[in-house]
Amino acid sequence: MNVQTNATFSKATKATSDWWRGGVIYQIYPRSFQDSNGDGIGDLKGITQRLGYIASLGVDAIWISPFFKSPMKDFGYDVSDYRDVDPMFGTMADFRDLLDQAHSHGLKVMIDLVLSHTSDQHPWFGESRANRENPKSDWYVWADPKPDGTPPNNWLSIFGGSAWQWDARRLQYYLHNFLTSQPDLNFHCKDVQDALLDVARFWLDLGVDGFRLDTINFYFHDAQLRDNPGLPMDQRNASIAPMVNPYNHQDHLFSKSQPENIAFLERLRALTDEYEGRACLGEVGDAQRGLEIMGEYTRGDKRMHMCYAFEFLEKRALTAAYAKQVFDQLEDKAGDAWPCWAFSNHDVQRHASRWGLDDAAIRQHAVLMMCLRGSACLYQGEELGLPEADVAFEDLQDPYGIEFWPEFKGRDGCRTPMVWAAQDEQSGFSSSRPWLPVSSAQAERAVDRLEQDPQSTLHHYRRAIALRHTYSALMSGAQTGMSQIGSVLTFTREDATEQVFCAFNMGSEPAELELPGGDWRVIGEDLGGVRGEGTVTLSAAQFCLLAREKR
Known part of the structure; x- marks a missing residue:
């Protein structure tokens, strides 16, 4: 082999409409990124203040987790108004400024659309639950009880217990795949689909560059409400829910991932394609068929641009054998799918702790991510090599963790505030006590400290991202x-x-x-x-x- 160094290859260039293919997306959990007004909660102005830092990483886009009006029972994933900003995070003017400033930094902006369900405080649900005759009576999934008064079927909620909640107004049950305060929309109703497409159009008209679509395979349910079959013990895994959760006891054949979903995704893609350079990233939540669904949802050019499943968000270590197994399955089930890989996000333990990685392994995994075929999502603080924070029970905010403590500690440990300045109060996140405590272990890896060391994990991530953008084969090649x-x-x-x-x-x-x-x-x-x-x-x-x- 003739080995040469210092080679210069042409920098990968991406057509405006194709920026997402192989792009690097930086996920921001807004309430934990930067507090600009001293109330202990991150906000849109805080994100805007840090856009220079994000741009310095070399990423292509930011994905902002929900900032819509919400009672915050599930921290914004329970939306009460799809067309406005929750005052906790600022105003629509703040978002417009963020959007303009991000674009001036060369960053695309993707927002997190939660379409499968709303808050029970959404006006749609208030009208729907009033009686069985109103114009929105079928906008949510309502069903009569069995003759003995029990729920219509055996479907379970990801947050524990039955997926059905009794409502005394209609004398019926409503479906909630998550909290009881998150009723599921009825996608079998075309008016619901049209209303949600109008929501997407509202944000596209505003200038967003795309959507991260929460729980994309939960949109439709089986219209016949058939029971889910049980799942043998050897087929259960904790990629979607912890093993202490009975949700893992079922094969969710009928409560999600229904074939009718394809037609709606094609409607959403057609809408998105009316706007140049926009992209849809779908989250596939299915422990058994995630890669297969990814293939179905990204096949051709009329569905989603890209999807990610949970294969690399599992506790199972990313070994050579497991990586090959995942890509073999991807090739077998969805050879033309365009995946988007993530090692960490706001729902799982940070991968540095989850996989027990030392600094060398953290660095290697960063380079591997930038070399794999597909797009890439980085979660805020991942570039610092942050470990999972240890949050005491009395400080927990996540209802999921409170429900299953101590066997499962919930999602607060990956949602603690971003650490900007090692010696500052609250590590530069806020001037007051934040909604979750700042981790002292994470503060040791604060941005200001790592910026000073050219060999730090932070600079390593910058170099890894630059490598990906230097070689077109790494961006979008086979x-x-x-x-x-x-x-x-x-x-x-x-x-x-x-x-x-x-x-x-x-x-x-x-x-x-x-x-x-x-x-x-x-x-x-x-x-x-x-x-x-x-x-x-x-x-x-x-x-x-x-x-x-x-x-």
Whole structure:
């Protein structure tokens, strides 16, 4: 192998309409990002203040978790007004300013649309529950009890217990896949679909660049309300709900992921396509068929642009064998799907703690993320290598964690405030006591401290993101030849102009690897990539990246 260094390849360029393909998206949990007014809760002005920092990472877009009006029973994922900002986060003028400032920094803005359900405080639900004859009587999923008064079927809520709640006004049950205060909309009603598409149009007209679509496979339910079958113990996993939750006892064949959903997704995509350069990212919540559904929902050019499932958000470690298994299944079930990968988000334990990663492994995983085929989501603080925060029971806010404590501690540990300044009060997040306590362990990795060290995790993430944007093959090229050789994962990314060979030792012991022959150039040395010729020995958490132009 002829190894050369300091190669300069043409920077990957993306058409405006195609920015999402291979793009890097930075997720912001607004109540925990930056507080601008001293009330202890992050807000839109706080995000605007930090846009320069976000742009410095080199990401393509931001995804902002819900900031709509809400009673905040599920922290904004229970919407009471889709067309306004909750005063907790600011005003519509604040959002417009954020949007303008983000665009001036070259950042796309995606907002988190929660369409499967609303808050029980939404006017739609208030009207629907009033009686069985009003114009919105069928806008939510209502059903009569069984003759003995029990719920219509055996469906379960992700937050524990029955997915049905009795309503004394209508003398019927309503469906809630999440909290009882989050009634599910009835997508079998076309008026509901039209109303939600109008919501999407409102934000598209305002200038947002796309949507992250919460629980995209929960939109439709089985119209016959058939019981879900039980799920054998050996098929249960905790990717969607903790194992202490009875939700894992069912195969959710009828309560979600219904075939009628495809037609609605095509309506949503058609609306989005009326606007140049907009994109839809769907969250697929299904422990058994996530990749298959991802393939269905992204097939062709009339459905979602991209989707992500939960394969890399599980507690199960990301080994070479598991990575290959996931991509083999993806190829088998959804070969033309465009995935979007995330290792951490606002619903799961941060991956540095979840997988027990040391600093070297954190860095390696960052590079791996930037090399895999698909788009990438980074969760705020991930670039700092933040561990999960330890939140005491008396400080918990998440109803999910309060319900299943102590076996499952909920989602507060990944939602604690962003740490900006190590020595400042509340680590620079707020001037007053925040809604969740600042983690002292996280404060040690605050932005100001890591900025001063050129070899810090923060600068490493910047270099990894820059690597992805430098090579068009890493952005949007094909992925071929994925192999697992012991603890080493190898694959090649390629497009019409270049190839990039990637090898990652995901194990704890050194591994020797034979490198491909030919006129390859070593890349990624500034990220810790290893040089080699003929063969290379990769220590634990080491990697080797090679590139060449195609002739």
